[in-house]
Amino acid sequence: MEKKGYSVRLMVKCAKMYYEESMNQGEISEKLQISKSSISRILSAAREEGIVKIIVENPLKDEHIDLEKELEKKFNLKEVIVVDSSDKPEEIKRDLGRAAAEYLQRIIKDGQIVGITWGTTLREIPQFVKNDKKNKVTFIPMLGGIGETEIDIHPNQIALELAKKFNGDCKLLHAPSIVDDLKRKETFIQDKNIQGFYELFDKIDIGVMGIGYPLLNSSTLLESGYYTMNDIKRLENEGAVADIGSLFIDKDGKGDKFEFNERVIGIDLEGIKKIPLTIGIAGSILKKNAILAAIKGKFIKVLIVDGITAKSMLEETN
Incomplete structure (x- = not known):
């Protein structure tokens, strides 16, 4: 199954390595043998497809x-x-x-x-x-x-x-x-x-x-x-x-x-x-x-x- 030109499996794999395992794009690139620019595009595609959702929790007492x-x-x-x-x-x-x-x-x-x-x-x-x-x-x-x-x-x-x-x-x-x-x-x-x-x-x-x-x-x-x-x-x-x-x-x-x-x-x-x-x-x-x-x-x-x-x-x- 592909979305945005990338397989869902690849997007999930990259996202987990980047966001959960705290690997940087260079490390992911070396591990998966994909260029750093491609890793950046895959991560962007993962966000666009809703595979990655970023929520900002505001710890402030009042919303300013x-x-x-x-x-x-x-x-x-x-x-x-x-x-x-x-x-x-x-x-x-x-x-x-x-x-x-x-x-x-x-x-x-x-x-x-x-x-x-x-x-x-x-x-x-x-x-x-x-x-x-x-x-x-x-x-x-x-x-x-x-x-x-x-x-x-x-x-x-x-x-x-x-x-x-x-x-x-x-x-x-x-x-x-x-x-x-x-x-x-x-x-x-x-x-x-x-x-x-x-x-x-x-x-x-x-x-x-x-x-x-x-x-x-x-x-x-x-x-x-x-x-x-x-x-x-x-x-x-x-x-x-x-x-x-x-x-x-x-x-x-x-x-x-x-x-x-x-x-x-x-x-x-x-x-x-x-x-x-x-x-x-x-x-x-x-x-x-x-x-x-x-x-x-x-x-x-x-x-x-x-x-x-x-x-x-x-x-x-x-």
Whole structure:
């Protein structure tokens, strides 16, 4: 009895050797005295005829794979990683940090420069990195420090901790993240060390960025010492729905109208767009519009998000 030009006996024999006895195609070829290309075609025929059926058992607690695919297709993203939602913000941040650590371990290559922004979610990443080899990778902050707030959410500190975990290198930006006026910024960036650091922004291969919602982040912004409540209200009135590395954007992903952006010492929005691989990390349904704005502005290519927020994003019609 023959199917697809091969006897059923031959297809079954090849399939058993390959799938049950773990023999490779070269070994099967030598044993049966058939070319490797023929073995490959026989195995394909066995699958087409239903002799071989491959079932993928998903061990994950919740099914996120289809949700990730739908988001990737809807928003034209390179990859989406969805984590479980929780009514405890700290748990979501930890899960996002764990997923980001696993993703970075998968994609980082020697010789790359990885840029880091700041925030309470990004500071979770280093603790989940599992690495025992030296990596020829350099971590850098994408903007200066964050003033008076907790040091562990500063971009310098997160970059330093990631460099330690990856056994890589780190370069620090010794400057505030925001200055009072443009003249003071010009003074800072005229420094030769700062100028040298600015040149690194054009060489970033991977950008790891938290996505903030100004009103939700108001306490952290106030603690930084760079913003007042009047500033935050002004940003809201001007239409700010998100910030990426202290750079504000509106619902359409545009940031030209926000004067605060001009005073940031760090990479600018156009610089972020030029980074080959940008990873946006955010959880909480309250950040949905911020995430959508970051996608619309083409600031992220990979999204790491929680399940409830991901499902809500799919309901968007625009």
